Amino acid sequence: MIESTPAVTAPEKIFLDFAGIDVATVSYLRESVIGYRDFTRAAHQNIYPIVANPTPAVIEELEHLLDARNDVLWCCWIDAEDKITSYRVLGDLDPAQRQTFDKVRELGSSTAPQLADRFPDLGIGTTAWNNRLSGLAAKGLLVETRQGKTKTFRPVLEGS
Numbered sequence: 001m002i003e004s005t006p007a008v009t010a011p012e013k014i015f016l017d018f019a020g021i022d023v024a025t026v027s028y029l030r031e032s033v034i035g036y037r038d039f040t041r042a043a044h045q046n047i048y049p050i051v052a053n054p055t056p057a058v059i060e061e062l063e064h065l066l067d068a069r070n071d072v073l074w075c076c077w078i079d080a081e082d083k084i085t086s087y088r089v090l091g092d093l094d095p096a097q098r099q100t101f102d103k104v105r106e107l108g109s110s111t112a113p114q115l116a117d118r119f120p121d122l123g124i125g126t127t128a129w130n131n132r133l134s135g136l137a138a139k140g141l142l143v144e145t146r147q148g149k150t151k152t153f154r155p156v157l158e159g160s
Contacts, residue, residue, distance in 0.1 A: 001016075001032070001036050002036065002039060005044055009046065010046060011048060011145070012046060013050055013156065016051050018058050019052070022057060022058075023055075023061075024057075024061055025061065029065050030065055033073070034065065034073070037049045037140055041138055041140055045144075048140050049140065050073075050075065051076075051090075052075070052077065059090065062091075072092070073139075074089060074156055074157055075089075075090050084157065087157045100133060101142075101155075104153055109152055110133075110152070110153060111150055111153070112133055134151075136153070142156065143156055
C-alpha cells in the first residue's frame with residue numbers, strides 16, 4: 001500500500017475497501033490499516049485513509065484494536081456508484097478531543113481563533129484549541145489546510 005500511495009498536494013481520501021472480506025484479525029488490522037494510516041499521516045500529510053465497507057466482524061475487530069490503543073478511525077460504506085452512503089468514527093475520543101471534534105462538526109470548518117471567539121464560556125484559549133485540532137488532524141479525523149499562518153480544520157468525511 002505504501003508503494004502505491006500517490007504524492008498529492010491537496011487533501012485526498014484513500015478508501016481501504018473491505019468489500020468481500022468477512023474477517024480480519026486484530027494483528028492484520030494493526031499492521032495494515034493502522035500502520036498505513038500512521039505512515040500516511042506522518043509522511044504524506046494530505047492522505048486520509050478510511051476503512052470502507054467493513055463487515056460487522058471487521059468492525060468488531062477494529063473497535064477492539066482501537067479501544068486498546070485509545071485511537072479512532074473513519075469508516076464508511078460506499079455503493080456501486082462509488083458514493084458514500086453512510087459513515088462513522090470508530091473508537092472513542094477523550095472528552096477534550098470529543099468536545100473539539102463536535103464543535104468543528106457543528107461549524108463545518110473552523111480555526112483555533114474562531115473556536116476561542118465562538119465559545120469563550122468554555123475557557124479554552126487559542127493555543128489549546130489549536131493543539132486539540134492538530135491532534136485530531138494527526139489521527140486523520142480532520143483535514144488541515146493552511147492559508148498563510150492560518151490553519152483551517154474540517155471533518156474528513158462531512159461536507160464532502
